[in-house]
Amino acid sequence: MMEKQAVSWVVERHEEIEALINRYPERRSAVLPLLHLAQEARGYLATEDVEAVAELVGMTPSEVTGIVSFYSLLHRQPRGRYTLTLCQNLPCVLAGAEALAQHLRQRLGIAPGETTPDGLLTLEETHECLAACDGAPVVQVNLEYATHMTPEKVDRLLEALRAASQEAAAPDGEEDDAGGL
Amino acid sequence: MAFEPVLTRGIGELDLTDLKVYRAQGGYQALEKALRELAPGDVVQMVTDSGLRGRGGAGFPAGKKWSFLPDDGRPRYLVCNADESEPGTFKDRLLIEHHPHQLIEGIVLAAYAVQAVQAFIYLRGEFLEGYRVLQRALAQARDAGYVGRNILGSGFDLEIVVHRGAGAYICGEETGLLSSLQGGRGEPRLKPPFPAVAGLYGMPTVVNNVETLSCVPHIVARGPEWFRSIGPETSPGPKIFSVSGHVVRPGNYELPMGVPLAELIFEHAGGLRPGRRVKAVLPGGGSSPALTADHLDVPLDFDSVAQAGSMLGSGAVMVLDDTTCIVKAAYVLARFFAAESCGQCTPCREGTSWVARILGRIEAGQGRPEDLEVLKSLPGQMAGRTICPFSDASVGFLSSTLIHFEDEYLAHIERGACQVREVRSA
Numbered sequence: 001m002m003e004k005q006a007v008s009w010v011v012e013r014h015e016e017i018e019a020l021i022n023r024y025p026e027r028r029s030a031v032l033p034l035l036h037l038a039q040e041a042r043g044y045l046a047t048e049d050v051e052a053v054a055e056l057v058g059m060t061p062s063e064v065t066g067i068v069s070f071y072s073l074l075h076r077q078p079r080g081r082y083t084l085t086l087c088q089n090l091p092c093v094l095a096g097a098e099a100l101a102q103h104l105r106q107r108l109g110i111a112p113g114e115t116t117p118d119g120l121l122t123l124e125e126t127h128e129c130l131a132a133c134d135g136a137p138v139v140q141v142n143l144e145y146a147t148h149m150t151p152e153k154v155d156r157l158l159e160a161l162r163a164a165s166q167e168a169a170a171p172d173g174e175e176d177d178a179g180g181l
Numbered sequence: 182m183a184f185e186p187v188l189t190r191g192i193g194e195l196d197l198t199d200l201k202v203y204r205a206q207g208g209y210q211a212l213e214k215a216l217r218e219l220a221p222g223d224v225v226q227m228v229t230d231s232g233l234r235g236r237g238g239a240g241f242p243a244g245k246k247w248s249f250l251p252d253d254g255r256p257r258y259l260v261c262n263a264d265e266s267e268p269g270t271f272k273d274r275l276l277i278e279h280h281p282h283q284l285i286e287g288i289v290l291a292a293y294a295v296q297a298v299q300a301f302i303y304l305r306g307e308f309l310e311g312y313r314v315l316q317r318a319l320a321q322a323r324d325a326g327y328v329g330r331n332i333l334g335s336g337f338d339l340e341i342v343v344h345r346g347a348g349a350y351i352c353g354e355e356t357g358l359l360s361s362l363q364g365g366r367g368e369p370r371l372k373p374p375f376p377a378v379a380g381l382y383g384m385p386t387v388v389n390n391v392e393t394l395s396c397v398p399h400i401v402a403r404g405p406e407w408f409r410s411i412g413p414e415t416s417p418g419p420k421i422f423s424v425s426g427h428v429v430r431p432g433n434y435e436l437p438m439g440v441p442l443a444e445l446i447f448e449h450a451g452g453l454r455p456g457r458r459v460k461a462v463l464p465g466g467g468s469s470p471a472l473t474a475d476h477l478d479v480p481l482d483f484d485s486v487a488q489a490g491s492m493l494g495s496g497a498v499m500v501l502d503d504t505t506c507i508v509k510a511a512y513v514l515a516r517f518f519a520a521e522s523c524g525q526c527t528p529c530r531e532g533t534s535w536v537a538r539i540l541g542r543i544e545a546g547q548g549r550p551e552d553l554e555v556l557k558s559l560p561g562q563m564a565g566r567t568i569c570p571f572s573d574a575s576v577g578f579l580s581s582t583l584i585h586f587e588d589e590y591l592a593h594i595e596r597g598a599c600q601v602r603e604v605r606s607a
């Protein structure tokens with residue numbers, strides 16, 4: 001057996017991790033913040049991330065896996081650089097969200113949950129209301145809101161994302177900053 | 182008496198996320214007053230006397246909730262429910278992104294009142310901008326001595342931790358929220374015991390909604406009498422209504438509790454588009470039974486809406502005009518509930534997906550003759566036999582529309598056709 005290598009975010013963000021854990025009366029409570037942090041570092045949660053989080057909070061990896069599967073914002077598979085999420089709850093549907101979803105599937109040639117072959121974009125359609133119904137139909141791009149969407153506006157958004165990712169051959173444009181704990 | 186907005190005053194004109202601006206508007210004066218002049222019990226009494234009822238959905242009196250905590254020396258926690266995810270609701274996000282100090286002040290006041298050792302804001306995972314705003318505001322409040330150790334020299338300590346959720350509607354239910362905050366799957370648990378007795382880490386815990394807590398500084402600053410002077414006797418105070426759907430100006434409208442539904446829709450939200458009529462209204466989010474055009478004079482407060490057969494819930498008013506296919510609307514909501522059931526209880530897990538499947542095929546024109554009877558019998562089998570109210574709530578709209586709009590379901594099943602054609606209005 002080879003010696004297990006420490007996961008890079010655990011080393012690089014050691015102090016932040018300690019502070020995070022110390023915010024709570026019990027270590028277990030830090031599981032979501034640490035999963036957010038790990039996912040921010042890699043873009044998704046690899047097995048070694050799950051194991052590292054489990055060790056940090058004193059759970060088994062399978063417990064952490066069970067937690068990850070409960071939450072729709074946590075992912076076990078690699079994702080596109082941008083995640084585009086379309087709200088499909090009632091106020092958005094009343095404003096044309098289904099036609100918008102149809103348009104995007106065709107334009108991107110992928111189904112919800114899939115990523116474009118160039119790795120630019122993961123498409124999601126959510127039944128959860130995104131709490132911005134006065135701007136229906138609503139889209140989130142890496143959790144940033146775009147409201148009153150139309151097929152034309154969505155096309156322009158796609159163009160902008162493509163341009164941004166080409167420009168920033170340097171790592172992480174602003175929208176990639178999930179900021180998050 | 183013209184009504185002056187309370188919770189949303191200044192939003193859109195001032196940058197209230199800046200501590201200096203908030204203070205210039207009188208911000209943190211209620212906290213200074215409470216820590217200098219009032220005992221914790223006095224603050225509880227003021228909130229009790231104000232008649233403030235919870236704005237998260239259930240309308241439970243806040244002061245009463247705070248008085249339930251057993252006095253047994255165990256540490257107490259305060260949790261702010263900022264998971265806002267009831268379909269149609271977008272008021273808490275407004276308060277978080279644009280008025281974070283009002284919320285922080287409310288949290289510190291509530292924590293002082295119940296003598297909590299720590300406070301948590303359970304923030305919906307999708308609210309990334311809200312997370313940034315809250316972190317910035319908290320840092321400012323800490324630097325200014327409003328949060329942290331020995332607040333304003335009073336000897337009262339309070340840390341506030343912002344805890345991001347990760348995408349799960351059920352974490353808005355308070356026991357699901359606490360499970361999630363303790364580091365588990367966000368699965369609700371049976372009540373009793375209530376969080377007041379055995380909440381976070383098994384300790385006495387108060388869970389209050391963002392809007393509820395945002396009312397507290399105003400009650401302390403201006404007094405319970407002032408609060409009671411707004412709105413009806415049994416549901417006093419200002420209320421933010423999130424209006425969505427087929428109105429000309431969807432948005433958040435802060436008005437006195439008890440404003441008539443018609444006034445909200447026609448005077449504030451700009452009415453409907455030309456030639457359209459109200460078909461149905463969900464007055465309290467996706468979990469609320471439908472009201473119809475016959476209910477337009479219903480005052481929007483907890484008791485009046487309940488009397489009319491629905492619930493005020495979070496105050497999310499979804500308006501459906503006469504171009505709406507009711508079957509489609511029911512299907513869209515059913516899909517949501519089927520996707521979000523946490524799955525612990527069989528009647529809920531199986532019931533929600535069964536309802537969605539049946540509505541899906543009826544909507545697609547492939548309904549079977551027996552489907553209507555099955556739909557009518559399912560709510561009874563799903564209600565009252567589960568850990569949390571989700572199962573019951575998931576069929577609120579369906580049950581009410583099976584009564585008010587049965588002919589639409591029948592038309593879909595018998596003729597495979599929709600009377601209205603499209604839910605989407607141009």
Ligand SMILES: Cc1cc2nc3c(=O)[nH]c(=O)nc-3n(C[C@H](O)[C@H](O)[C@H](O)COP(=O)(O)O)c2cc1C
Nearest residue numbers: 235236237238262264265266353354355389390393
């Ligand atoms: C299925 C379900 C979802 C809920 N979602 C929310 C929510 O998103 N936000 C909220 O404040 N309360 C929500 N609640 C109500 C909470 O359980 C709880 O009653 C509330 O946070 C208490 O605060 P309040 O008394 O200040 O209203 C939900 C309840 C249920 C049953």
Ligand code: SF4
Nearest residue numbers: 523525526529567569
């Ligand atoms: S009623 Fe539904 S959501 Fe609530 S605990 Fe049971 S399965 Fe979960």
Ligand code: FES
Nearest residue numbers: 087092129130133
């Ligand atoms: S329904 Fe889409 S944001 Fe509320």
